[in-house]
Amino acid sequence: xxxxxxxxxxxxxxxxxxxxxxxxxxxxxxxxxxxxxxxxxxxxxxxxxxxxxxxxxxxxxxxxxxxxxxxxxxxxxxxxxxxxxxxxxxxxxxxxxxxxxxxxxxxxxxxxxxxxxxxxxxxxxxxxxxxxxxxxxxxxxxxxxxxxxxxxxxxxxxxxxxxxxxxxxxxxxxxxxxxxxxxxxxxxxxxxxxxxxxxxxxxxxxxxxxxxxxxxxxxxxxxxxxxxxxxxxxxxxxxxxxxxxxxxxxxxxxxxxxxxxxxxxxxxxxxxxxxxxxxxxxxxxxxxxxxxxxxxxxxxxxxxxxxxxxxxxxxxxxxxxxxxxxxxxxxxxxxxxxxxxxxxxxxxxxxxxxxxxxxxxxxxxxxxxxxxxxxxxxxxxxxxxxxxxxxxxxxxxxxxxxxxxxxxxxxxxxxxxxxxxxxxxxxxxxxxxxxxxxxxxxxxxxxxxxxxxxxxxxxxxxxxxxxxxxxxxxxxxxxxxxxxxxxxxxxxxxxxxxxxxxxxxxxxxxxxxxxxxxxxxxxxxxxxxxxxxxxxxxxxxxxxxxxxxxxxxxxxxxxxxxxxxxxxxxxxxxxxxxxxxxxxxx
Numbered sequence: 001x002x003x004x005x006x007x008x009x010x011x012x013x014x015x016x017x018x019x020x021x022x023x024x025x026x027x028x029x030x031x032x033x034x035x036x037x038x039x040x041x042x043x044x045x046x047x048x049x050x051x052x053x054x055x056x057x058x059x060x061x062x063x064x065x066x067x068x069x070x071x072x073x074x075x076x077x078x079x080x081x082x083x084x085x086x087x088x089x090x091x092x093x094x095x096x097x098x099x100x101x102x103x104x105x106x107x108x109x110x111x112x113x114x115x116x117x118x119x120x121x122x123x124x125x126x127x128x129x130x131x132x133x134x135x136x137x138x139x140x141x142x143x144x145x146x147x148x149x150x151x152x153x154x155x156x157x158x159x160x161x162x163x164x165x166x167x168x169x170x171x172x173x174x175x176x177x178x179x180x181x182x183x184x185x186x187x188x189x190x191x192x193x194x195x196x197x198x199x200x201x202x203x204x205x206x207x208x209x210x211x212x213x214x215x216x217x218x219x220x221x222x223x224x225x226x227x228x229x230x231x232x233x234x235x236x237x238x239x240x241x242x243x244x245x246x247x248x249x250x251x252x253x254x255x256x257x258x259x260x261x262x263x264x265x266x267x268x269x270x271x272x273x274x275x276x277x278x279x280x281x282x283x284x285x286x287x288x289x290x291x292x293x294x295x296x297x298x299x300x301x302x303x304x305x306x307x308x309x310x311x312x313x314x315x316x317x318x319x320x321x322x323x324x325x326x327x328x329x330x331x332x333x334x335x336x337x338x339x340x341x342x343x344x345x346x347x348x349x350x351x352x353x354x355x356x357x358x359x360x361x362x363x364x365x366x367x368x369x370x371x372x373x374x375x376x377x378x379x380x381x382x383x384x385x386x387x388x389x390x391x392x393x394x395x396x397x398x399x400x401x402x403x404x405x406x407x408x409x410x411x412x413x414x415x416x417x418x419x420x421x422x423x424x425x426x427x428x429x430x431x432x433x434x435x436x437x438x439x440x441x442x443x444x445x446x447x448x449x450x451x452x453x454x455x456x457x458x459x460x461x462x463x464x465x466x467x468x469x470x471x472x473x474x475x476x477x478x479x480x481x482x483x484x485x486x487x488x489x490x491x492x493x494x495x496x497x498x499x500x501x502x503x504x505x506x507x508x509x510x511x512x513x514x515x516x517x518x519x520x521x522x523x524x525x526x527x528x529x530x531x532x533x534x535x536x537x538x539x540x541x542x543x544x545x546x547x548x549x550x551x552x553x554x555x556x557x558x559x560x561x562x563x564x565x566x567x568x569x570x571x572x573x574x575x576x577x578x579x580x581x582x583x584x585x586x
Contacts, residue, residue: 001053001081004073005573008057011067025067026554029411032060032069033546036413036518038095039088042073045365048185052076054088059412059521059580062557065565072573096123100219103127107216110169111138122184125164125223126171126215130184135172135211142172142209149342151206159197160220163188171215175208177315177343180364182294184213187223192361195354199346207344245331248368259368260331270302273331274359275316276366292317292338295326296363300355309355312345313362405506406563407526407534409556412580414519441470441494448486468504472521472581477514480542487511488539495532507531510581515543523581530563 011025035057044050055073062068076082097104104121107129119131136143146152157165163174174193180186199205245262262273275297294315301310317339318326326334350358356373363369475483491509498504508525520543524534538556543549577583 002075002077004075006071008069008071025062025557026550028067028069029060029550029553032057033413037415039092041089041092042075045180046187047180048183049181051085051089054085059410061408061410061571062560063408063566064406064560064563066569067557097121100127103216103219111214114138122213124185124187125161125220126217127219128171128213128215130213133211134214135209138170138214139167147206149345150208151342151345152209153206155202155205160217161222162190162193164220166217169217171217171220173210173213173215175210175343177294177341189361189364192358192364195357195361201348204347208342246372248372250368257366257368258327259366259372261372262331270304272300274298275331276363277327292319293323298359298362308348309350310347311350311355311358312342314340314342316340405526406566407530407560409560410523410576410580410582411553412521413515414521444490444494448490466505467508469508470510472510472512474512480514484540484542492535495535498528499532504528508582511540513543515549516546520549521580525582534559
């Protein structure tokens with residue numbers, strides 16, 4: 001296995017579709033708690049058909065002005081490792097099911113009279129059940145309202161999120177072909193549906209629904225994919241585009257991608273077609289047992305006088321022989337597709353920029369659309385200029401944790417059985433690292449009769465005299481109230497003892513607390529003056545409920561944010577032990 005370390009999310013300002021989004025620090029801590037013990041699939045391009053390995057949330061790291069959710073990832077390199085990854089993914093689905101079993105059972109009971117065939121559970125946006133034609137069995141009025149192309153007018157639906165709609169108590173979904181690689185575990189085409197939602201006249205906007213999945217609306221949760229695809233600024237004059245056909249190609253995700261564009265005139269209207277062909281087509285075998293190769297296709301008719309569009313998107317499905325032949329043909333020579341599935345249609349007014357946005361986002365992940373429409377990527381150019389101006393010395397300069405250290409905390413959660421080896425020790429040494437423990441701290445422990453395991457190989461490293469590192473102290477749930485009283489007293493006495501000493505410019509303290517039925521690893525590191533301020537303001541308390549901890553850590557992060565920010569934001573995996581505590585001596 002190869003291993004990666006990085007940041008999943010932060011509370012810094014990010015931009016999505018031109019909007020600034022700010023996540024609260026405590027929301028990041030809640031993500032860590034909610035996903036404790038859960039292995040998360042590591043995917044290429046958010047695509048469940050392209051599994052790379054698995055990842056897990058390592059901990060929350062907070063410094064002045066910035067809080068990050070950190071992750072560690074494992075990348076599979078051979079068949080046996082990929083098999084291990086598949087098993088972990090199945091386990092993650094099972095854990096998610098168990099956590100939401102009440103909602104799954106509620107939905108199951110709600111529709112059980114119609115569940116005559118085999119069905120499976122799914123949780124993408126909502127608790128849902130997948131079964132053949134389940135949507136139309138439960139809501140026959142939806143099927144009766146479809147047009148001749150099988151599309152439904154979404155004016156009659158209440159949007160819960162991108163491609164997910166509320167109908168009475170149920171959640172109904174856009175068709176599976178709106179998802180990446182036509183796979184139900186993948187997200188909807190989020191940016192495309194956001195553009196659809198901006199169309200004012202919904203009376204002529206129709207989409208194809210997924211007949212094989214129905215969900216519970218009350219369980220809806222938004223999903224986001226934090227990625228950046230170069231955003232070109234388009235030429236808005238369609239009349240300047242000459243009639244004829246063009247083909248653009250590129251390598252994307254290791255596969256050759258061709259996109260065919262064709263313009264023409266019919267009775268004064270401007271007609272446009274576009275079709276996308278990966279060299280390895282997306283096999284539709286898992287979609288209603290079609291066994292075909294699917295290609296995204298769009299068609300548009302524009303009337304220059306009325307300024308109105310007919311605009312629709314579809315999936316063309318080819319058998320393997322026709323698909324192989326299709327790669328070498330022009331769009332006008334294309335053999336008739338075995339299956340033509342229309343996904344959406346709009347007839348009405350659109351600005352040219354709206355038309356181009358819908359086109360671009362319908363073909364999500366395909367940058368050839370913007371390239372063909374003469375798009376200019378200002379963002380990429382700015383990044384390249386910035387990179388050229390960077391000083392090479394800045395790139396290779398070694399970063400030392402001491403340079404800008406003010407005050408930082410690191411927290412992680414573990415299930416108790418995971419940390420069972422800690423229960424027998426009150427002070428635990430995880431790795432052979434250089435560290436300093438002052439004899440005085442041990443004296444205070446003994447004076448307060450705080451039970452701990454003495455490590456006889458503790459040494460003071462001459463080179464680290466400015467550091468004082470206390471290995472993790474386990475606070476047992478047994479006699480917890482008394483233990484906390486003692487520990488708070490010990491820490492305050494010890495810090496007071498150090499106040500006027502010239503040693504220990506930097507201090508690192510580590511604790512393991514029970515929290516509900518789990519364990520909290522809490523690590524704090526910083527300059528002596530900030531550590532003293534911290535323990536003047538905060539006590540180590542009983543986290544009988546997560547809500548108590550939530551308020552405690554929220555106040556701590558607020559306190560840390562009052563400290564001057566560092567000028568650099570670098571972070572390295574070597575700063576942390578495998579259990580999520582700060583390490584000293586890097």
